[in-house]
Amino acid sequence: MRAFTYEKAASPAEAATAAARNAEAKFVAGGTNLLDLMKLQIETPTHLIDVNGLGLDTIEATPEGGLRIGAMVRNTALAADARVRRDYAVLSRALLAGASGQLRNRATTAGNLLQRTRCPYFYDTAQPCNKRQPGSGCSALGGFSRQLGVVGTSDSCIATHPSDMAVAMRVLDATVETVKPDASTRSIPLAGLHRLPGSTPHLETALEPGELITAVTLPKPAGGRHIYRKVRDRASYAFALISVAAVIQRDGRGKVALGGVAPKPWRVEAAEAELPRGAKAAAKAMFAGARPTDENAFKLPLVERTLAAVLAEARG
């Protein structure tokens, strides 16, 4: 860990301004990911801006009938919220499938969206990694890739986004609200928040320097059956090999997003038209252009089978 300076921000806009002043600054919220990465010297900010005191920790109804979730709402609180459990159950289920009780007590909504990959080569500073050290190469390609991405990846990076929560938010058509250093605000559809790696895997989001997430909004409830199915080697406290977040209506139409397969929550809206025809066609469409490795090719049939089970559950 490098030595760093620390400040407590007074307001979201001031936090953004402070961050823009120093290219090596980082926001710290729950710290469940950032502090680990700092100890391993994967993240080396010279300045931390603590956003824990900014409020941003309430869940409110929006005029459109949806919910506005403050950036600092802890995962535990979000999962337990009665409105979320009733109207957005896929989100509660995804949250509770992730991490551990202790981590969820600390981890925040915005921090969860911005957590970094768990690719083991990203975590070992002696190994080349284009995400950690641009231009150094990707060790995972041709290496131990069983956990890694099969679609949306590139020759530079096959890392996945590890979040469960984000997958559910993606299927719920969530939008991210931000504030910029100049105090202006904007909304980014979650679909547009995370970038695909291309040749610049170190650039992970559409956020501009200093831009701070202040909330995530959910549109008004869409009804349907809400299912989150996380598949993993052990029964708890493990990242997904794959996960399926689904909201399925009575007539078989629905929305599906996948976790554990791509550098971002993976949703292909065009594929959803296939859902009434079953999992095979939908999975095939979602995996158009997929480039699995020998070690992770199992994720394709695994998604298809899991999606079939999810659709059966939704019917049942």
Place this chain on the structure above:
Amino acid sequence: MKFDKPATDNPIDRLQVVGQPRDRIDGARKVTGTARYAYEHHDVAANQAYGYVVGAGIAKGRIASIKLDAARKAPGVLAIVTAKEAGKLNKGKRNTARLLAGPEIEHYHQAVALVVAESFEQARAAASLVEIAYAPTKGTFDLKKVKDSGKKPEGDDPSLDDTNVGDFPGAFESAQVKLDQSYTTPDESHAMMEPHATLAAWEGERLTLWTSNQMVAWGVADMAATLGISKDNIRIMSPFIGGGFGGKLFLRSDVLLAALGARAAKRPVKVALQRPLMINNTTHRPATIQRIRIGATREGKITAIGHESWSGDLPGGGPEVAVQQTRLLYAGANRMTAMRLVELDLPEGNAMRAPGEAPGLMALEIAMDEMAEKLSLDPIAFRMLNDTQVDPEKPERPFSMRQLGECFRVGAERFGWSRRQARPGTMRDGHGLIGFGVAAAFRNNIVMKSGARVSLDSQGIVTVETDMTDIGTGSYTIIGQTAAEMLGVDLYKVVVRLGDSAFPVSAGSGGQWGGNSATAGVYAACVKLREAVAQKLGINSGEAVFEGGDVKAGNRSLPLASAAASGPLTAEDTIEYGDLDETHQQSTFGAHFVEVSVDTATAETRIRRMLAVCAAGRILNPKTARSQVIGAMTMGAGAALMEELAVDKRRGFFVNHDLAGYEVPVHADIPHQDVIFLDETDPMSSPMKAKGVGELGICGVGAAIANAIYNATGVRVRDYPITLDKLIRHMPDAA
């Protein structure tokens, strides 16, 4: 005391304290945080500084250059130790690779430097400023690829020899029913909670080490050898150990680097191996490729059994002795075993809980399940047809006690084995395919010389001192129970002090020999103390009965404490063994039963219940023994379902080197465990009539799970761990 004749009646047989399910005497200290672990001895030496280890970033090659200037100038830095600074260092007898490398690098994350600073954070920050340029050379990392270059392991140890009895090739060739299959087990990590950690302090030439080590005397000897100093100048204290599983049998880099750092900084220095270093810097259970051939008559009598195993290690290392149980477990006139060792440049392999039998049975007990199916026999019936009461290689040599059949009988009844469907894939519950699996458990009972000192004071307090360790096993408690039983006092009257090299040398904790051997050593010392007490009280020691805090003979009864009225009485002795373990094969036995559910869609396997029935001599404390066995079953579940060090075969290291990447079971993976101990006393093993049990629990579990998965799905996976990717392509259509 020489133990060279079968034990007869002795005070332990009273079982007033021994054999009772007593709570751990160190339990309160554990749960209140007052049991100090190696890194927590904050007040034993003033002015402690902190070391941070730099591990090599390549698997093989040389350090081309190393620049320390920036690190030296970093805030708080007191000293930096590299091989160059350290000067001449030897290698301990039990180490394969050097604990401080340079300029040659033998494996990934081999220690190349220690940075010592005022605070841990300063040491860590400065360590990142150490600039090392490497000149890598090509290494060998792929066991499968180089398997055929394997050589017969060198050394005098007869357990490494090829064995041949009768005519295996002929008998196998002509057998009516045959199986010839290969199985693989991966590299595994001990992954214990407490990392290797040491506080080192020098006083002139004398070195004191507070560390976490299972074998205190080995540590002293190898440290003395490494530094080239006298053993008399080294004191090791290892009173509490937060898990070892074989990973702390040996001197490791934390000890050496703490000592070198303390010498360089002229201050006490503490070092804990960082979690990412634990996996590649220390030892691991080596991967194996195993070939098993079994030939039998149509009725199911084994006529030929052969087991070969290939494993790798660094030059000078040894093999995983995965064939050893196959020499003893089942009858059969014609038999062979062989091990071949290849040189690999991965970190060094060594013992992990039940080395040999744990991976060996993972293969053998699938093979037995496969063979039973070929013979259309129930897997238990097939095993019982080939049970033996004598060493199959030397029929004149009986087992001291072998209740394998009874383990299966009792287990089958308790588990409801008769409900198993022989045809795979036919039991279902909701979205799960249900399967039952069984396997034999087998682990040899090793007896080791072990010493102890016991003293009595005027308050009637009995104090036991031995360098025996408690690695979470319950040593404190069973040693206390032994002394309490021998001297006829309540357990709370016994103080047990362990893990200090100033105490008599014990068996230490490893190979499941610790419990029986160390308590036998305490027994021996107590016999001497009883004699001293009797003499002091003027009682004929042959007549003396120690009970209720008194010593009685005829109609006389005197308080035990009165023997120490004029000063403490102390006795010391060592148990040593004759040839009973040569005339009789001493082993422990068990049967594992497992029920699994395999998800029809995802092929995720979840264990629904587990049962182990163990026959392992006298159980000294059913509560701590049960804890040992369920822990071992949990570790076996990890081996079957998830544990694997992922080898990067290009870069030569274990990639998943933390507890997020190397998955071990969590609570949700282990729903219900049941353990039954058969009532057994083995007079050939020791005066305690006990045997090892701590490793028996892991032996065979993996295969029982594998067999249950087969029974559930009809998919036979022979490569551990049995993860869903190996099943999914073969699973029936889910929809």
